[in-house]
Amino acid sequence: MHILITNDDGPPSNQSSPYVHSLVSSLQSAGHKVSVVLPNTQRSWIGKAHLVGKSIKPTYFRPGPLKAEDGRLSNTGTISNRPLPGNSEDEEWVLVDSTPAGCVQIGLFHYFKARGPIDLVVSGPNYGRNTTAVFSLSSGTIGGAMEAAVCGVKAIALSYAFFDRNHDPEIIAGASAHSVKVIEYLYTNWGENVHLYSVNVPLVENVSERKTLYTEMLQNQWSGSCFQVIEVPEEEDQGPEEVEMAMRKAEERQGRKEQGQEGTGSGYDTPTGNGHIRYTHKHFKWAPRFKDVYQSVDEAPPGNDGWAVKEGYTSVTPLRANFMHTGGFEGELKI
Incomplete structure (x- = not known):
């Protein structure tokens, strides 16, 4: 499968984007072809926005070896203003000064043609959960997957819900290995009316041995100003x-x-x-x-995405890429 990866946390960084390198490596180890277009900096909380009127300039990231150092994953790599020559076999990712939605558009339509059609877009893994309506409606991770869906491409928004930011590299590796299985399962068993899935994987030991559940999105709201x-x-x-x-x-x-x-x-x-x-x-x-x-x-009952992650389960929420209308209204308004 040819998978396009984007995110809203930017290029690999132990401080702001610690998971994407692990997921890419896990997908490649499972035999998938992976192409990567990421924002060149942090773009969280931006939803499905585009930077209108802005000229987008790419740079290029060359990932180094993914290894554990001092109990943490080491995300290394170099950034260049020019791409590698066409005969190079080294891995290279594209960075653009745009949003996750912009990255998806550029990845789908302006790069990777020689690698064949893109079968699936995976946006993430986000540094933190994207559960409940309050988080999801502003999420750049989900926004990237939404953009792929409105381009007619299957998409998964993937988030890692952490309970402690001092992660054991084995827990991150376990989450990535489990995510690959979830991605493969969803792609093979895609729901008839589903445009995209929001998947939240908790960073806990032996996550693959815990339940993976279909969930609804918890509908919540702010109680005051942000x-x-x-x-x-x-x-x-x-x-x-x-x-x-x-x-x-x-x-x-x-x-x-x-x-x-x-x-x-x-x-x-x-x-x-x-x-x-x-x-x-x-x-x-x-x-x-x-x-x-x-x-x-x-306060929520079982069955929603927030509850599932709180319990240490992987949450899979099927979504449609629209603001669905409310039924029960029809005809002319007599004003």
Whole structure:
């Protein structure tokens, strides 16, 4: 099978994208042809967006050996502004300064023609879970798979749900080996009305010996603003890598809780005597309350994606690449 890989975490990095090299190696070891187009930097929380009006410039990543060092996987490689010559047999991935959806478009239609048609797009593995509606609707990982689906190509969004960021390399290798089996099974047994699957694999020991379940997506929502009012803006905005690192620390704390291990701003608009509103000048910082998400999972009954991952099971959620209408409405509106 010819598989196109993309993600929303960027090229291999122990800090921000620690899993993609492992998955690619596992797919290759299983006999699959793997082509790779990744964003050249962190592009999480961007959904299925495209960077309209932007000229996209590729660079090229040449992965080094994947090996364990000091109890962690070592993701090594070099980046070049020019591709290898056509007669080279070395492995090379394409990096583009775009979104996961942009990577899919470029990978499907502008590269790899000599390697034959692409059978499947796998977006991921994401650094962290993509369960529940709140996470999924903003996920760049799922956005990449959605883009493939609206291009008529089968797609799987793959996420690794961690409970502790200090991963044993064997646990990551086990998750990748299990993911290959799940990918192969879904491709061979593709649902008739399914456009894409969202798969969440927990990073736990012997994950392949635990259950793999079809699930529904837990429908949850924010209970308040995802922004915090700040008095004075920071001199420099945090980059996406710093924001993602803070989020992963919070997810790690929640993961330990699940495994049995372990604010708001001021400034209100005020009415004037003539009924107009005078707006207080404010600055805002993105600070979502992930407690809402985890609480919704804790309170949900069995059968959904959040519950499955919390229990240490692999979650497989069949999806369609559309905003499905609600039934029961028809005819003219008499206004």
